[in-house]
Every structure is written in structure tokens, then in C-alpha cells.
Amino acid sequence: MNAIANPKPATTDTVLRVQGISKSFGDNHVLKDISFDMQKGEVVSLLGPSGCGKSTLLRCINWLEEPDAGHIRLNSERMGYAGSGAKMNDTQLSQMRSRIGMVFQHFALWPHMTVLENVMASPVHVQKRDRKEVENEARAVLKRVGLEDKMDMLPSRLSGGQKQRVGIARALAMKPEILLFDEPTSALDPMLVGEVLEVMRDLAADGATMVIVTHEMKFARQVSSRIIFMDSGHIIENRSPEDFFDHPQTDKAKTFLHSVQYK
Amino acid sequence: MNFYDYLSFVYGALSTVGVSFVAIIVGIPLGLGLALLRWARIPVFGKCAYLYVSIVRSCPAVTLIMLIYFGLPQFGISLNPFVAALISFSITATAFNCEIWRSSLLAFDRSQYEAAQAFGMTRWVRFRHVLLPQIWRSSIPGLINEMTLLVKNSPAISVIGLLDITRAAQRIGARTYEPIPPLLLGFAIYIIIVMLLIELQKRLETRIRSAGI
Amino acid sequence: MNLTDFQIIYDERETIYQGIEATLSLVFISGVVSVFVGLVLTPLFFSKVSWLRKAVEWLCSAMRCSPFLLFVYVIYFGLPSYGINFDKYTSGLVALIVYHSAYMAIILRSAWVDIPADILEAGTAYGFRGAAMIRRIIGPLLLMRSIPMVGNQWIQIIKDSAYLGIISVVDITAAFNSIQSIYFNPFVCFIVAGLMYWLLCLLIEFIVNGVAHYARERIA
Ligand SMILES: Nc1ncnc2c1ncn2[C@@H]1O[C@H](COP(=O)(O)OP(=O)(O)O)[C@@H](O)[C@H]1O
Ligand SMILES: [Mg+2]
Numbered sequence A: 001m002n003a004i005a006n007p008k009p010a011t012t013d014t015v016l017r018v019q020g021i022s023k024s025f026g027d028n029h030v031l032k033d034i035s036f037d038m039q040k041g042e043v044v045s046l047l048g049p050s051g052c053g054k055s056t057l058l059r060c061i062n063w064l065e066e067p068d069a070g071h072i073r074l075n076s077e078r079m080g081y082a083g084s085g086a087k088m089n090d091t092q093l094s095q096m097r098s099r100i101g102m103v104f105q106h107f108a109l110w111p112h113m114t115v116l117e118n119v120m121a122s123p124v125h126v127q128k129r130d131r132k133e134v135e136n137e138a139r140a141v142l143k144r145v146g147l148e149d150k151m152d153m154l155p156s157r158l159s160g161g162q163k164q165r166v167g168i169a170r171a172l173a174m175k176p177e178i179l180l181f182d183e184p185t186s187a188l189d190p191m192l193v194g195e196v197l198e199v200m201r202d203l204a205a206d207g208a209t210m211v212i213v214t215h216e217m218k219f220a221r222q223v224s225s226r227i228i229f230m231d232s233g234h235i236i237e238n239r240s241p242e243d244f245f246d247h248p249q250t251d252k253a254k255t256f257l258h259s260v261q262y263k
Numbered sequence B: 001m002n003f004y005d006y007l008s009f010v011y012g013a014l015s016t017v018g019v020s021f022v023a024i025i026v027g028i029p030l031g032l033g034l035a036l037l038r039w040a041r042i043p044v045f046g047k048c049a050y051l052y053v054s055i056v057r058s059c060p061a062v063t064l065i066m067l068i069y070f071g072l073p074q075f076g077i078s079l080n081p082f083v084a085a086l087i088s089f090s091i092t093a094t095a096f097n098c099e100i101w102r103s104s105l106l107a108f109d110r111s112q113y114e115a116a117q118a119f120g121m122t123r124w125v126r127f128r129h130v131l132l133p134q135i136w137r138s139s140i141p142g143l144i145n146e147m148t149l150l151v152k153n154s155p156a157i158s159v160i161g162l163l164d165i166t167r168a169a170q171r172i173g174a175r176t177y178e179p180i181p182p183l184l185l186g187f188a189i190y191i192i193i194v195m196l197l198i199e200l201q202k203r204l205e206t207r208i209r210s211a212g213i
Numbered sequence C: 001m002n003l004t005d006f007q008i009i010y011d012e013r014e015t016i017y018q019g020i021e022a023t024l025s026l027v028f029i030s031g032v033v034s035v036f037v038g039l040v041l042t043p044l045f046f047s048k049v050s051w052l053r054k055a056v057e058w059l060c061s062a063m064r065c066s067p068f069l070l071f072v073y074v075i076y077f078g079l080p081s082y083g084i085n086f087d088k089y090t091s092g093l094v095a096l097i098v099y100h101s102a103y104m105a106i107i108l109r110s111a112w113v114d115i116p117a118d119i120l121e122a123g124t125a126y127g128f129r130g131a132a133m134i135r136r137i138i139g140p141l142l143l144m145r146s147i148p149m150v151g152n153q154w155i156q157i158i159k160d161s162a163y164l165g166i167i168s169v170v171d172i173t174a175a176f177n178s179i180q181s182i183y184f185n186p187f188v189c190f191i192v193a194g195l196m197y198w199l200l201c202l203l204i205e206f207i208v209n210g211v212a213h214y215a216r217e218r219i220a
Helices: A054-061 A090-097 A115-126 A131-144 A160-172 A190-205 A217-223 A241-246 A251-259 B003-039 B043-057 B061-075 B081-107 B110-118 B123-160 B165-176 B180-211 C003-011 C013-045 C050-065 C068-082 C088-114 C117-125 C130-145 C147-167 C172-183 C186-216
Strands: A014-025 A028-039 A043-047 A069-074 A100-103 A178-182 A210-213 A226-231 A234-239
Touching: A014 A054, A028 A054, A028 A069, A028 A234, A043 A054, A043 A217, A054 A178, A054 A210, A100 A160, A100 C117, A115 A131, A115 A160, A115 C130, A131 A160, A160 A190, A190 A210, A190 A217, A217 A241, A226 A241, A226 A251, A234 A241, A234 A251, B003 B043, B003 B081, B003 B123, B003 B165, B003 B180, B043 B081, B043 C186, B061 B081, B061 B123, B061 C147, B061 C172, B061 C186, B081 B123, B110 B123, B123 B165, B123 B180, B123 C068, B123 C147, B165 B180, B165 C068, B180 C050, B180 C068, C003 C013, C003 C172, C003 C186, C013 C050, C013 C088, C013 C130, C013 C147, C013 C172, C013 C186, C050 C088, C068 C088, C068 C147, C088 C130, C088 C147, C117 C130, C130 C147, C147 C172, C147 C186, C172 C186
Parallel strands: A043 A210, A043 A226, A100 A178, A178 A210
Antiparallel strands: A014 A028, A014 A069, A226 A234
């Protein structure tokens, strides 16, 4: 397994280093010794059949789930453990988490806040940045995702695609070092998928470091610098999109590509 | 506390449970009647049922019981306190029951009832064999909850001189100058009553489930 | 019932005002305070500290089993044995607050459990925790989601406040009771008292419906 999990030493450009992560829920071994690195500006698509552990891996990266074994390093700082090796307290954890942007399948916007408030909440209340400055940035970010005219609306008034663009804006406003997307378009009507992918494509072109769990194969091929393919808790392919899509090495990957009707 | 003190607790418990029990027995059919009036959207009566529930639901138990016991004799209807308590609690129970039945009725699929009509069932048969079994099942938690509400409001009967658990506890405390022990004993009796009611709810629910109605 | 009955009530308006003032102030203060105390108690249901969790669970079950009047007696007659003396109004107020805070906590707990998990998870993922999480995310959602239930509880507070006449707090019911004991017009007195409670409850319902309308599109 280790041959396909990045063997190179971490460089100064390594944003994320995942080393030997394992996670079980009771008897269910969901992640088994997962390792990979991400360089600054890389876009990795995380593919695999449903239930293979993709969401769990993303949740381990920002410590929403605590892995049973292994290390996560964000720009060489270890997630979950302070310098002394002791477990991080809640304050330290929350500071670490606010350096990672997460976009959820079902948007998970805070329904009682307006669009602008959703975007400003974490920078103001967690990162404790200056409200005026945050507000200007939030407006800019919302403009970037094409929602400058929806800022004072409540999420319940938005379409799914608009909600997810707010979700992305909320992540961007924290100036995260890495963005995690967990099936950002799976809950959307087919008509609305495009506008969200558009925004993500734009981010990728802008040099954002992103991990994307998605079922949009064409999109994954276009934007990714690398594809990681998982099956029952293992990484079984970790290669360039052209290699992966045109010459899948494993039977599992072939079956998977066949099942999602990727031609 | 002496023997008579314990006896007064027994007496108090009997009136607490008795009043609540009778009230709910009276309240079940009357409440169902009111709820059906609203469900069937009968013009004036439906509105009256609504008004009745709204007023009674917001009237404190103490106020209502004094209205019945002190107020009715003005019209030549004099009641003994126990009967006044029963009437007052039945009025309350009817209003609460109406709400319980009504929410079951709202959850009930009207078209089923109309389908039964299409099969030529008479009004009574439809009510007895289609509507009632279904709403009865979904009403049980509400009915038990109402019973505990009635038990918790039963101390109101002490304002017309009746002895309930709370009044018994308070009286003993006033005599012995040790208010806490009898209050705790009273509290323990309420806990037992509430637990018995919860047990009753479980029994009824399993029985209904196994009977498959 | 005739015109003179109402004339009597009008002439005794000073007593009635006193009763209305007592009922309104008791209901208003305990209604507001119990929601806040409930908000403080609710997170304890989910505390990692097991004795805290046990304590709040015990408190809430105890209040759920106890009639309000019994609890009033504990405060008014029982606490003085421990050297704590409140006057009757304060006893009544404390009893209303403590008793109904427990019910509010139960209401808020069930609303908490009903908040979609991913909304809370997003809070954690974005670095919210502890007090900030409760103040910014959980608290507002809890309050908005539980408005109808809280409204019902407020009506319960109004009704329970009438028990305080038994420890000689002059509330609406006690005020009318004292009038009828002088003029022997119990029927009209208690009818008017009942109507006042009805109006008060309608007012609460009106406010609750308004707020619920505001909250509807803000609760996911
Ligand atoms: N909190 C949890 N408790 C128990 N089992 C879980 C939990 N989260 C995920 N799982 C299990 O872990 C496996 C992987 O889930 P997930 O990471 O959501 O897969 P994917 O996102 O790839 O579809 C599934 O079998 C799922 O049932
Ligand atoms: Mg998933």
C-alpha cells in the first residue's frame, strides 16, 4: 500500500500530510492506514463507492472524528496534539479547525443568520478579527461567488445552488489553508450543479488547495491535479486524472468507473 | 407523625386519584364529542367547541373550582365540595381531551373515512370500526399525560376544604413544626402515582400493539 | 348576575388592580427568567461531567412529578427550617421560577436534540465551541424552535400563579375572592377573574404566534 501513498518527504509546500490514519466505529474498520500528502495549490479528488470512508476521512482531517491511529499535519502543525505531545484543548482545536474550510453536502448553513452573517460568523467570533475588515472581505467573497445581491437574505429563501455558494463563501472568508468539499453538489437539482462547479473551478484556477469528494467525474478529471481512489477504507489508486480515468490499474477502480458510467 | 397523619395521607391520596380518575373518565367521551364537532366542521357548534377549549384551557384550577363551588349556589344549585371538585375537574379534562382527540383526528387520513363511506358503511360503523381504533391508539400518550396534569392540579381542591395529599402534608407540618418530612412523604406519593401512570401507558401501548388494532 | 354586580367590581377596582399587578409581575418575571435559567440548565443534560448531568436530570424529573403547590409549600414553609426566609410574594416568585425553569429545560432539551446534526457540526468545523457555540448557534436556534412549547409553558405559569393565593399573595384570583367574601357575589367575581386569565392567555398566544411567524424561516 505504501508505494502508492506519497513516499517523498514533506516539503515546505506540503499543506496537508496524512500519515497512517485508521478509524473504526465498533467492529467497523472504516479507515485503514490512510496516507497521502498535498502540496500548496493541489486539487485532489477523493473518489470511491459510497460507504468506503470518504466522509470519515474528511472529518478526521479537521478532527470532527478523532482517528484511532496516525497523524494529520496542517502546514507541519500536528492536528489534535499540541507541541508538547499532549492532546489539544478545545481552544487550540477550534483555532486549528478555523484554518480548514469545510463545505457540506447539505450546506449546513446556520438558518437563523443572514447570508452575510453566515459568512462573517467564524472570522468575527472565532478568529476574532476586526468586524469592519471582515465585513468588507465577506462582501468581496460573496461577490466572487455571485451572490452580492443576496447578502441580507436568510438561507431558507435561497435555491440549493445559491445555498452551496454561500457555503463556499463561508469557507473562503476564514482564509483557510485548505478547503474540504464533501459531495458539494449531491443534494442539488441537476440544473443547479453547474453554478457550484463553476465557483469551484474558479477557486482551483486561483491556486486554492482543495480536497473534493464528488460524483461528478468529468469535473474531477478537469480540475484535479490528482485522483485518490478509495475502497473499503484503503487508498488503492493515487494518480494523475489522465492515468486514473484512462488507465485504471485496479479492478475495483474499473468497476467503479463503469458503475458511474464514465466513458 | 402519628397514625392519624398517615391515615390522612391515605385519604388525601384517594381523593387526589379519585378526582383525577373520574374527571378523565367523564372527559374522554365529552372531549371526543367536542373534537368531533370541530372535526366535522359543524358551523356554529364547532366554533363553540373552540371557544370552550380556549377559555377552559386558560382558567386556573383554583379559580374554576371556586367558581363552581361558591358561584353555583347563587343559582340555587348547592353542591357538596367533592361533587364541585368532580365537576370542575371534568370541565378541565373535557377541554384537554378535546385537544388530544383533535390532534389525533388531524393526523387521521380523512380519505380513509370517505373510502369507508364508499363501501356503504353506516356512520356508526365507520366511526366505531374505522375512526375510533386508529385515533384511540395515537391518543394514549396524550391521555396519560393529561392524567398526570390532573393529578398535579389536584391540590386545587384544598381551596374548598377538601383534603388531598398536598394539604395533608402541609397540615401535618403546621402542627408538628417540622414541615419538610411530611412534604417529602407527599412528594414520594406523587412520584409513585406518576410512575404507575407511566407503567399503565406502557401496558396499554403493548396491549394495543399486540391486539393489532 | 346584574348591573350592581359589575358596579361592585368597579368600585373595588383598587383591590383588583393590586391583584392584576401581582399576577402580571409574577408571570412576566418568572416567564422571562425561567427561559434563561432553562437555557443555562439545558447544556448540562449534555455535559461530560456525569454528576452535573445526573443533578439536572434529577431536578427536572422531581419537578415533573411534583404539583406546583407542593413545591410552593417547600419554599414557603420548608425553607425557613434551614434559615431561609422569603416573604410570600418572593416565595411565590422563587417557586414559579425554579419549578418552571425545570420544565423549560426539558422543552429546550428536546428542541436541542431536534436541531439537524450537520448545522451543529458546521459550528464545530468552523471553530465554534463552548459558550460561543451556545450563544451564536445553539441558543438562538433552540429558542426559535421551541417557541410554541415555551408559549404553552407560559400559559402554565399563568395558571400556576393562581395557587399563590393560598399562601396569601394577592393575585387576581385572591383579589376577587376577597371581594366576593364581602359582597357575596362569587359567580360574577370568578367569571370576571376567569375572563382576565383568558385575555392574558390570548395575549400570550398572540405574541407567540407573531414570534413563531418570525422564527419559521429561521429554523432550518
Ligand atoms: N458516526 C458513525 N458511527 C458509526 N459508523 C459510522 C459513523 N460514520 C460513518 N460510519 C460508517 O463508516 C462507513 C463509512 O462511512 P462514510 O465515511 O460516510 O462513507 P462515504 O462518505 O465514503 O460514503 C459506513 O459504513 C458508515 O456506516
Ligand atoms: Mg459521504
